[in-house]
Amino acid sequence: MKRVVVSNRVPTPGDPPTGGLSVALLDALAGGSGLWFGWNGGAPEPRAEPATQHHDGIDFATLPLDEDDYDGYYRGFSNGVLWPLFHGRLEAMTHDWEARRTYDDVNRYFADHLAPRLCRTDVVWVQDYHLIPLGQELRARGFEGRLGFFLHTPFPPYEVLRALPEWAVLFDCFRAYDLVGFQTEHDMRHFADTAERRPGATLSSRADHLDWGGRSVEFGAFPVGIDIDETARIAAKNTDTDDARALLDFADGRPLIVGADRLDYTKGLVQRVKAFEKLLTDEEHHGPDPVCVQVAAPSRTGVDEYRQLAERLQQEAGRINARHNRPDFNPIRLIGRSLPRSTVLGFFSIADVGLVTPVRDGMNLVAKEYIAAQPVDDPGVLVLSTLAGAAEELADVAVLVNPYDLDGVADGLRTALAMPLPERRRRHALGLRTLRCTTAEDWWNRFLERLRAPRPSSRPWSSS
Ligand code: G6P
Numbered sequence: 001m002k003r004v005v006v007s008n009r010v011p012t013p014g015d016p017p018t019g020g021l022s023v024a025l026l027d028a029l030a031g032g033s034g035l036w037f038g039w040n041g042g043a044p045e046p047r048a049e050p051a052t053q054h055h056d057g058i059d060f061a062t063l064p065l066d067e068d069d070y071d072g073y074y075r076g077f078s079n080g081v082l083w084p085l086f087h088g089r090l091e092a093m094t095h096d097w098e099a100r101r102t103y104d105d106v107n108r109y110f111a112d113h114l115a116p117r118l119c120r121t122d123v124v125w126v127q128d129y130h131l132i133p134l135g136q137e138l139r140a141r142g143f144e145g146r147l148g149f150f151l152h153t154p155f156p157p158y159e160v161l162r163a164l165p166e167w168a169v170l171f172d173c174f175r176a177y178d179l180v181g182f183q184t185e186h187d188m189r190h191f192a193d194t195a196e197r198r199p200g201a202t203l204s205s206r207a208d209h210l211d212w213g214g215r216s217v218e219f220g221a222f223p224v225g226i227d228i229d230e231t232a233r234i235a236a237k238n239t240d241t242d243d244a245r246a247l248l249d250f251a252d253g254r255p256l257i258v259g260a261d262r263l264d265y266t267k268g269l270v271q272r273v274k275a276f277e278k279l280l281t282d283e284e285h286h287g288p289d290p291v292c293v294q295v296a297a298p299s300r301t302g303v304d305e306y307r308q309l310a311e312r313l314q315q316e317a318g319r320i321n322a323r324h325n326r327p328d329f330n331p332i333r334l335i336g337r338s339l340p341r342s343t344v345l346g347f348f349s350i351a352d353v354g355l356v357t358p359v360r361d362g363m364n365l366v367a368k369e370y371i372a373a374q375p376v377d378d379p380g381v382l383v384l385s386t387l388a389g390a391a392e393e394l395a396d397v398a399v400l401v402n403p404y405d406l407d408g409v410a411d412g413l414r415t416a417l418a419m420p421l422p423e424r425r426r427r428h429a430l431g432l433r434t435l436r437c438t439t440a441e442d443w444w445n446r447f448l449e450r451l452r453a454p455r456p457s458s459r460p461w462s463s464s
Contacts, residue, residue: 002033003448006114006134007127008078010038010062013055018341021152021365023227024440025127026058028448035059037114044070050113063113065106072102074130075302081164082129084305086153087266087360090163092305100166104133111137118143123451126177128152135176139461148179148451150222153362154389155187158194172198175212176461179451180219183362183389188221214459222447223393224363225438228372231345235373238346243339247293247347250333255290255417258351260344260366261358262299263306263336268359268385268403269296269313273332275357275409277320280331285414289324291331292355293347297338310336348373353416354382356390357403363389371397371431379428381416383409393438397431 011022029036040051040062047069050061065074076099084092110131115138118124123146126134135147161167171194174180182188188208195201200213210217238244247256257276261267276292279285296313300306317334324331348354354370367390370382384391384398391400399419401412419427 001121001123002035002119003029004035004037004114004118004122004124005029005127006037006110006124006131008039008074008130009041010036010060012041013053013058013060016341018338021224021440023230024224024444026056027227027441028125028444029058030056032057033059035061035117037061037110037117038063039074040064047109061113061117063110068102069106069109070302072099073106075300077103078130079300079303082132083153083266085160085164086129086151086156088154088156088160089265089360090160092265093163095165107131107133108137110134111141114138115141115143118145120145122146123448124148125150125448125451132170133173136173136461136463139176140463144460146179146451147177148181148447149174149177150181150447151187151362152183152224154184154360155182155190157190158197161190161194168198171195175201175215175217177217178455178458179447180217181222181447182219183221183223184392185221186392187362187389188219191219211456215461216456216458218450218455220450222443223389223438224365224443225435225440226365226368226372227440228432228435231369231372234342235345235349236375238342239349241343241346243343244346244350248350250293250330251291252328254288254329255352256350257290257292257353257355257413258294258347259292259355259357260295260339260347261297261356263296263310263313264299265305265309266358266360268357269294269309270316271359271403271406272355272357272409273313273316273320275403275406276332276355276413277324278406278410279413280320280324282410282414285417287417289329289331290352290413290417291329291333293333293335293351294355295335295339295344295347298336345369345373348380349375352380353413354380355413356382356388357385357401357409358388359385359403361385361388361390365390367394367398368435371428371435374428376425376428378421379424381419381424381427382431383412383416393434394431397427397434 044067045064053060080094125148202211317332356367382398385403399412401409
């Protein structure tokens with residue numbers, strides 16, 4: 001029996017993981033025979049056999065994508081259609097049937113190369129929206145073992161999902177899985193609501209299981225977490241580096257607000273800097289003017305929407321700096337490149353406020369990492385969007401704000417900056433206790449245990 005993770009991106013064996021999630025999945029695969037399968041993440045090149053590497057007890061098998069694959073499957077359908085659709089940004093959706101056909105074709109290409117490596121006893125765990133049809137492609141190639149799927153993004157309500165012309169065909173792909181996991185109860189309910197509209201699907205009385213044309217499909221909420229101790233350790237080790245000192249020099253004794261995100265329209269970055277400007281002009285804010293450092297790591301630069309966003313954010317930050325700077329004060333520093341995770345955690349540790357205001361987010365691990373990175377004796381405060389999945393768990397820990405309400409975000413920042421030490425300590429201690437209930441390890445353990453648990457028998461796969 002081996003564990004198999006399939007995801008669009010596969011971390012480079014031996015390189016420091018870029019995010020908490022790859023750390024979690026590497027842990028899930030280590031300590032037994034594990035395989036991580038997916039795209040090699042490189043520049044387009046002709047399709048080929050998978051390249052394999054063995055590192056720390058894990059096999060890595062990666063495939064190249066050619067130009068058409070990259071354009072249609074990754075840039076076009078995954079990130080130009082499913083990503084905006086699942087985040088409720090319908091006007092950013094650029095549907096075209098050619099891209100959709102390529103999406104299906106790349107899922108078949110993945111299945112062609114993965115199926116021969118699988119045994120009946122293997123447990124296969126497919127990650128995220130790029131690979132929704134992979135399950136049925138593996139079933140069509142004879143794989144009868146346990147097959148799970150986890151969606152890292154939100155799952156949209158039916159009224160949003162049906163904006164996708166072929167929503168029903170895509171949705172029916174979930175029938176091939178034994179277990180489908182979501183970040184939150186909300187996402188799970190949206191899934192159940194759509195499932196009930198599909199012919200032949202019956203929802204169990206506990207609303208966590210579908211009898212779907214003779215197949216049994218379970219689903220549930222499995223909030224992704226982080227490794228708190230490891231995050232805290234890395235953060236504490238990086239508070240006195242050249243980068244951290246440069247950040248403190250920039251703040252020059254003023255309150256320091258830090259955000260760190262992929263440069264993505266779901267992260268609410270333009271609204272965020274505008275809300276920060278409101279704080280600068282807020283007459284009720286007493287004390288020194290705060291400074292804001294926003295790390296905006298370039299992402300999906302091949303998609304138009306992302307290039308335009310980079311420009312808008314630079315313009316906005318530039319405008320605010322030009323309007324509010326003084327000889328001894330520049331309010332915003334925008335870092336438009338990707339920084340090592342250790343550097344970002346060091347920044348979080350010394351920041352007075354962590355500002356995490358996505359307009360929609362499946363979970364948002366940055367919010368959790370900010371809490372874990374705080375020094376226990378003098379912790380900073382998290383200002384968190386109500387529209388991030390993490391807000392379900394952190395409602396009593398963070399100062400919650402609606403990212404569209406710029407005055408509300410400015411108020412939230414003011415509350416966070418003025419929060420007395422005992423209250424900061426109380427919230428931080430509660431935050432740590434909360435995060436310990438859903439760590440990264442719990443996440444994959446809970447999912448894989450449920451996937452392996454005995455279940456009602458399913459009819460052998462057939463596509464109808
Ligand atoms: C989100 C998705 C991941 C994706 C990541 C980076 O977190 O849920 O599946 O890997 O963004 O995006 P990219 O397009 O660079 O892989």
